[in-house]
Amino acid sequence: MAFDTLITNGIVVTATDTYPADVAISDGKITALGQGLPRENTTRIIDAKGKYVMPGGIDVHTHLDMPFGGTNSADDFETGTRAAAFGGTTTLIDFAIQYKDQSLRTAFDTWMQKASSKATTDYAFHCIITDLPNARLDEMNEMVREGVPSFKLFMAYPGVFMLDDATIFKAMRTAAKIGGMICMHAENGGAIDVIVQQALAEGKTAPKYHALTRPTTAEAEATARAIALAEMAGAPVYIVHLSCNDALEKVREGRDRGLPVYAETCPQYLYLSLDDMDKPGFEGAKYVFTPPLREKWHQEKLWNGLKQDHLQVVSTDHCPFCFKEQKEMGKDDFTKIPNGGPGIEHRMSLIYSGGVGKGRFSVNRFVELVSTTPAKLFGLYPRKGTIAVGSDADLVVFDPDREHTISAKTHHMRVDYSMFEGIKVKGMPDVVMSRGRVLVQGEQFHGKPGQGNFLKRATYTGV
Numbered sequence: 001m002a003f004d005t006l007i008t009n010g011i012v013v014t015a016t017d018t019y020p021a022d023v024a025i026s027d028g029k030i031t032a033l034g035q036g037l038p039r040e041n042t043t044r045i046i047d048a049k050g051k052y053v054m055p056g057g058i059d060v061h062t063h064l065d066m067p068f069g070g071t072n073s074a075d076d077f078e079t080g081t082r083a084a085a086f087g088g089t090t091t092l093i094d095f096a097i098q099y100k101d102q103s104l105r106t107a108f109d110t111w112m113q114k115a116s117s118k119a120t121t122d123y124a125f126h127c128i129i130t131d132l133p134n135a136r137l138d139e140m141n142e143m144v145r146e147g148v149p150s151f152k153l154f155m156a157y158p159g160v161f162m163l164d165d166a167t168i169f170k171a172m173r174t175a176a177k178i179g180g181m182i183c184m185h186a187e188n189g190g191a192i193d194v195i196v197q198q199a200l201a202e203g204k205t206a207p208k209y210h211a212l213t214r215p216t217t218a219e220a221e222a223t224a225r226a227i228a229l230a231e232m233a234g235a236p237v238y239i240v241h242l243s244c245n246d247a248l249e250k251v252r253e254g255r256d257r258g259l260p261v262y263a264e265t266c267p268q269y270l271y272l273s274l275d276d277m278d279k280p281g282f283e284g285a286k287y288v289f290t291p292p293l294r295e296k297w298h299q300e301k302l303w304n305g306l307k308q309d310h311l312q313v314v315s316t317d318h319c320p321f322c323f324k325e326q327k328e329m330g331k332d333d334f335t336k337i338p339n340g341g342p343g344i345e346h347r348m349s350l351i352y353s354g355g356v357g358k359g360r361f362s363v364n365r366f367v368e369l370v371s372t373t374p375a376k377l378f379g380l381y382p383r384k385g386t387i388a389v390g391s392d393a394d395l396v397v398f399d400p401d402r403e404h405t406i407s408a409k410t411h412h413m414r415v416d417y418s419m420f421e422g423i424k425v426k427g428m429p430d431v432v433m434s435r436g437r438v439l440v441q442g443e444q445f446h447g448k449p450g451q452g453n454f455l456k457r458a459t460y461t462g463v
């Protein structure tokens, strides 16, 4: 028996188990697990002594090369996947946007073109639907056949992305029939727009008014409505970027009743708060994303939600815009600040540090939140999301003791600031592999644009 690569002496961690084992890799797959695997004729040996060997991270919410408000998110599929890999994330699910009067296929083709020659890690897409006359409902099934079984809908941004309840309900009924999953941006966009217009009329144009005009009640109301519509339609629903306790309570209630309701939160809601928007000058614009930052007390509620499985996933909603020239577009009007922040690189370290490091949950729960459940919910399991014979060799050798201070000076994202500047983490990836290829080793990047594969995903079957 000879292997391409053998990772020796590490502690294998999955969502359920922690045990010492060597991991053998051939032809991009995991081919054996066990102690003392034979080393003869193995091409490469990676010593993981004192380190964890984990499945590669899966970030199910990113926006690379995305047009927004007259500009584009600053990372494309090359720089974005590279930064992701440095942080231990080896699979992304990005969003292909359907615009008015376009077919869903056009959205898919457009985003395939952005990604296919650039991605250094594997990737997949959700399809954002913004225009869904009855004649287009069948196109959802066409997307499922292409390996895109999840659809993102918006209850916010009237006149741009927002769908009315009838359209949302129809999409959910269709999803229920075809094994689709609805991902929901849950905020009451109509009410928020009224509050925003009033703020502007009163001359309140600073960045922090982005947050102050989007109350937690607007998120909670839409979350409850999304769950009710999904229940009537008999469909699963996945609430994206949940930011506050009010919405968390709605998700918990739905799950307590046994409904297939899921939700993700993001590191920014766990580490940052409304206070960050009070930074001097225009600095607050660095934290303009939607839903906005909340009062600090919500953070501990969200951590607890992750621990108790009221929240199932941590994603990033990575959507970077440079402070210079991009965020500055909204200097005199917060509604013109491009919405989004950079986070793709630091999800694993932030959640490990704050979750496992602070004793809030186990290392197994960590793996479940950042890799295994994302794979299960979105049709990638067991190809991705675990360490098992036959799974893709997407692996992270993770050093639980390595410390790092996050900074724009050292990060790999193509953006001129960090939302997490100065935050100290403990726990960093040392070696990151995608289908058996070493992408990252220490500070070295060995990946190449176009190496990443598009992943056709299976339909939703429950978790």
Ligand SMILES: [Zn+2]
Pocket (backbone or CB within 6 Å): 061, 063, 317, 319
């Ligand atoms: Zn998003």
